Amino acid sequence: MKEKLVLIGNGMAGVRTLEELLKVAPDLYDITVFGAEPYGNYNRIMLSPVLAGEKTIDEIMLNDEQWYIDNHITLHKGKEVINIDRSAQKVIASDGTKASYDRLLMATGSTPFIIPCPGHELEGVIGFRDIHDVDKMLEAAKQHQHAVVIGGGLLGLEAANGLMQQGMKVTVLHLMDTLMERQLDSVAGKMLRKSLEDRGLEILMQASTKEIKGQDHVQSVLLEDGREIPAELVVMAVGIRPNIALAEKVGIHCERGIVVNDTMQTFDPKVYAVGECVQHRGQVYGLVAPLFEMGKVCANHLAKMGIGRYEGSMTSTKLKVTGIDLFSAGDFTGGEDTEELVFQDASRGVYRKLVVQDNKLKGAVMYGDTIDGSWYFDLMRDATDISDFRENILFGQAHLGDSGHGDENRIAMMADSAEICGCNGVCKGDIVKAITDKKLFTLEDVRAHTKASSSCGSCTGLVESLLAHTVGGDYSVAPHLKPLCACTEHTHDEIRATIKEKELKSIRSVMDFMEWKTPDGCSKCRPALNYYVMCAWPDAGSDDGQSRFINERAHANIQKDATYSVIPRMWGGGTTPEELRAIADVAEKFNVKTVHVTGGQRIALYGLKKHELPVIWNDLNQAGMVSGHAYGKALRTVKTCVGKEWCRFGTQDSTQLGIELEKMTWGSWTPHKYKMAASGCPRNCAEATIKDFGVVCVDSGYELHVGGNGGIKVRATDFLCAVSTEEEVLEYAAAFMQVYREQAHYLERTAPWIERVGLAHVKEQIVDDADNRVALAERFHFSQKFAQDDPWQQRAQGAEKHEFEPLKQLNA
Ligand SMILES: Cc1cc2nc3c(=O)[nH]c(=O)nc-3n(C[C@H](O)[C@H](O)[C@H](O)COP(=O)(O)OP(=O)(O)OC[C@H]3O[C@@H](n4cnc5c(N)ncnc54)[C@H](O)[C@@H]3O)c2cc1C
Numbered sequence: 001m002k003e004k005l006v007l008i009g010n011g012m013a014g015v016r017t018l019e020e021l022l023k024v025a026p027d028l029y030d031i032t033v034f035g036a037e038p039y040g041n042y043n044r045i046m047l048s049p050v051l052a053g054e055k056t057i058d059e060i061m062l063n064d065e066q067w068y069i070d071n072h073i074t075l076h077k078g079k080e081v082i083n084i085d086r087s088a089q090k091v092i093a094s095d096g097t098k099a100s101y102d103r104l105l106m107a108t109g110s111t112p113f114i115i116p117c118p119g120h121e122l123e124g125v126i127g128f129r130d131i132h133d134v135d136k137m138l139e140a141a142k143q144h145q146h147a148v149v150i151g152g153g154l155l156g157l158e159a160a161n162g163l164m165q166q167g168m169k170v171t172v173l174h175l176m177d178t179l180m181e182r183q184l185d186s187v188a189g190k191m192l193r194k195s196l197e198d199r200g201l202e203i204l205m206q207a208s209t210k211e212i213k214g215q216d217h218v219q220s221v222l223l224e225d226g227r228e229i230p231a232e233l234v235v236m237a238v239g240i241r242p243n244i245a246l247a248e249k250v251g252i253h254c255e256r257g258i259v260v261n262d263t264m265q266t267f268d269p270k271v272y273a274v275g276e277c278v279q280h281r282g283q284v285y286g287l288v289a290p291l292f293e294m295g296k297v298c299a300n301h302l303a304k305m306g307i308g309r310y311e312g313s314m315t316s317t318k319l320k321v322t323g324i325d326l327f328s329a330g331d332f333t334g335g336e337d338t339e340e341l342v343f344q345d346a347s348r349g350v351y352r353k354l355v356v357q358d359n360k361l362k363g364a365v366m367y368g369d370t371i372d373g374s375w376y377f378d379l380m381r382d383a384t385d386i387s388d389f390r391e392n393i394l395f396g397q398a399h400l401g402d403s404g405h406g407d408e409n410r411i412a413m414m415a416d417s418a419e420i421c422g423c424n425g426v427c428k429g430d431i432v433k434a435i436t437d438k439k440l441f442t443l444e445d446v447r448a449h450t451k452a453s454s455s456c457g458s459c460t461g462l463v464e465s466l467l468a469h470t471v472g473g474d475y476s477v478a479p480h481l482k483p484l485c486a487c488t489e490h491t492h493d494e495i496r497a498t499i500k501e502k503e504l505k506s507i508r509s510v511m512d513f514m515e516w517k518t519p520d521g522c523s524k525c526r527p528a529l530n531y532y533v534m535c536a537w538p539d540a541g542s543d544d545g546q547s548r549f550i551n552e553r554a555h556a557n558i559q560k561d562a563t564y565s566v567i568p569r570m571w572g573g574g575t576t577p578e579e580l581r582a583i584a585d586v587a588e589k590f591n592v593k594t595v596h597v598t599g600g601q602r603i604a605l606y607g608l609k610k611h612e613l614p615v616i617w618n619d620l621n622q623a624g625m626v627s628g629h630a631y632g633k634a635l636r637t638v639k640t641c642v643g644k645e646w647c648r649f650g651t652q653d654s655t656q657l658g659i660e661l662e663k664m665t666w667g668s669w670t671p672h673k674y675k676m677a678a679s680g681c682p683r684n685c686a687e688a689t690i691k692d693f694g695v696v697c698v699d700s701g702y703e704l705h706v707g708g709n710g711g712i713k714v715r716a717t718d719f720l721c722a723v724s725t726e727e728e729v730l731e732y733a734a735a736f737m738q739v740y741r742e743q744a745h746y747l748e749r750t751a752p753w754i755e756r757v758g759l760a761h762v763k764e765q766i767v768d769d770a771d772n773r774v775a776l777a778e779r780f781h782f783s784q785k786f787a788q789d790d791p792w793q794q795r796a797q798g799a800e801k802h803e804f805e806p807l808k809q810l811n812a
């Protein structure tokens with residue numbers, strides 16, 4: 001018989017936990033849900049747009065009643081649980097309904113705080129928490145004219161804006177002298193106040209409520225200073241309190257909230273709690289992102305997987321008032337040991353303040369232009385050292401070269417047909433439809449359903465903005481520690497460390513040791529694990545060909561008509577008559593439709609059939625040519641100019657240097673494609689400053705540049721250092737490649753990797769620490785001993801033959 005799980009609280013955190021649980025252990029429990037509200041499960045965040053008339057209740061339903069039926073969940077809607085018999089493991093609802101449990105999950109949310117001033121119980125005084133409150137406000141807007149909102153925080157301002165949109169004259173009373181003082185500093189608070197007043201809101205600061213006046217129904221609000229404001233509706237939005245009444249009543253330990261540990265268990269180990277009702281490590285939360293993280297961890301433990309701990313969250317804030325852009329995160333007030341970077345352009349209505357401590361970003365407030373909010377938030381969460389781009393940080397990520405993070409306004413104006421994800425050809429309309437139809441909340445979900453942002457990742461910022469724009473709130477905030485994929489709770493870094501430490505040398509052993517949730521993994525984790533195993537154990541790891549992408553299995557690039565292209569390696573971009581003849585012969589013999597010179601100075605043959613590949617490779621091998629790995633997450637090309645040998649400006653022999661670099665690095669597998677270039681002088685004809693590793697020869701030696709990307713989002717390199725000999729160039733090139741190989745996440749190019757970890761981190765390891773540099777270079781060379789086997793030659797000689805044979809034709 002199945003164990004019984006009972007959920008009290010049919011809100012956002014509780015149901016999210018059930019969704020996570022159903023993903024990992026759909027058949028473990030008989031599930032019963034009690035919800036005091038008479039509905040299925042809806043998106044509470046979107047009550048503000050409903051009030052403002054921008055959405056309907058139907059549009060904000062997350063799981064309708066059919067969902068509970070489909071998932072065999074018993075839903076007792078409109079039934080408040082009033083008691084829990086912990087010794088008999090039973091819950092009892094107000095109408096007498098009882099349910100037994102083996103595990104109980106409490107997700108009772110919060111209750112709005114109502115100031116106990118005289119008159120607070122009058123008809124017409126409400127909080128802003130649920131559908132019922134919104135219905136009352138909409139009703140009041142039809143019948144009455146004046147509304148007072150007490151509280152100029154996030155919720156109060158959203159309520160005030162909504163009521164104003166419904167045609168009411170609204171006065172906001174705020175006790176402090178800054179609106180949203182917990183999220184904004186005084187400058188941003190003033191800017192916000194001005195925009196709201198320009199829209200027609202009346203805002204009274206330092207306004208303390210003395211009494212709510214009226215007979216049966218509210219008529220006005222009296223302030224301590226004697227002012228009296230007419231009001232037929234009063235919305236109290238002065239804060240929320242974790243709803244712990246039931247837990248306290250039945251003896252579950254509570255402080256400000258229900259106290260839980262890192263696995264979301266209360267003091268009664270059979271009782272779990274998630275959401276706004278909990279207190280974790282002294283913190284209570286009032287935004288969904290942390291609650292969803294809690295839900296994930298809790299589901300994992302309910303599923304008896306025993307992995308994953310909730311360690312607390314950093315949150316960020318946005319206001320859902322259309323046309324007002326503000327963002328704040330972290331500790332933006334600062335203190336004696338912090339510094340402030342401030343940008344203010346009053347005429348454009350733009351303000352940014354960043355708080356920095358020890359060259360790490362601690363907090364941010366932005367008003368008017370929030371394009372870089374998610375980037376700043378990532379810098380905070382990853383504790384990135386910003387010293388290398390500190391002077392530009394205020395101007396945003398676009399000024400560092402990569403404009404991957406998009407602006408919500410810009411995204412709102414894009415046509416539905418605008419392409420967001422170039423890699424997978426996904427348009428804005430497709431993503432918005434998936435988010436709305438499938439009720440997606442996170443970047444991971446969008447990736448899983450649409451593939452957008454799942455390849456090169458350079459559109460991640462745009463997808464995040466689109467997500468935030470479509471669903472509102474802070475859904476886009478990814479968990480603090482992102483697991484590699486849905487098959488595991490472990491992060492890329494944890495997996496890599498465990499592979500090394502526990503000497504795991506195959507995908508199977510990693511999955512077994514790290515308790516994979518799926519028997520064989522998925523298309524996301526298998527290639528990553530294969531790479532991580534081979535990178536850690538180049539000599540002894542077992543390379544699983546089936547876990548490689550098709551191009552890497554076939555050692556050629558599959559094209560849109562299912563034919564393949566082949567690119568032989570031409571060292572440093574140079575070639576010979578023999579090589580050209582061999583290429584021409586192959587082209588003629590196999591009736592190649594297109595011969596094309598690539599952007600990386602190589603010659604590509606297009607339109608080849610898969611079964612022809614080994615024969616073609618054999619012919620090319622005969623002429624001394626090997627695979628160019630143009631298909632691989634591997635070293636692709638080293639582009640060169642003609643340098644000193646031919647050019648009037650060349651200071652060094654950049655061509656020969658490029659050849660040496662390519663001979664040293666070819667065959668190496670990397671987290672993503674990897675390109676190099678060497679230019680003979682600062683005119684930089686080989687475009688070395690948009691490559692993963694670029695060398696620019698100068699009079700005094702060689703400048704080394706890293707982290708460039710000429711792809712969808714162009715990023716210029718960061719200057720790493722200058723060296724004076726070719727030997728040093730080669731040593732640094734090997735060390736840089738190895739540090740990237742060992743530390744970047746699979747499918748992360750050098751550009752986003754460096755932005756994530758900071759250039760300072762890279763410099764520390766290969767410029768400042770000579771011993772480490774030498775050790776890295778040695779590990780690189782060791783690894784190359786096993787990598788520099790030409791895959792074309794092996795296959796021309798019969799390896800992996802089955803890959804190139806047509807499927808057998810039955811009844812032939
Ligand atoms: C208008 C509004 C706008 C918001 N905007 C944002 C935003 O932009 N971004 C953001 O991140 N967050 C926002 N929030 C906060 C967010 O909605 C909450 O953090 C989230 O809903 C909390 O989830 P929860 O499951 O803990 O509580 P809830 O979603 O409140 O669910 C608790 C449920 O438990 C039920 N319940 C309580 N006691 C019992 C009982 N004894 N028996 C049965 N049922 C019971 C309640 O009726 C309720 O349905 C907003 C909230 C509101 C009200």
Ligand code: SF4
Nearest residue numbers: 641647650680681685
């Ligand atoms: S980079 Fe300098 S050396 Fe190389 S081709 Fe251009 S001008 Fe000549």
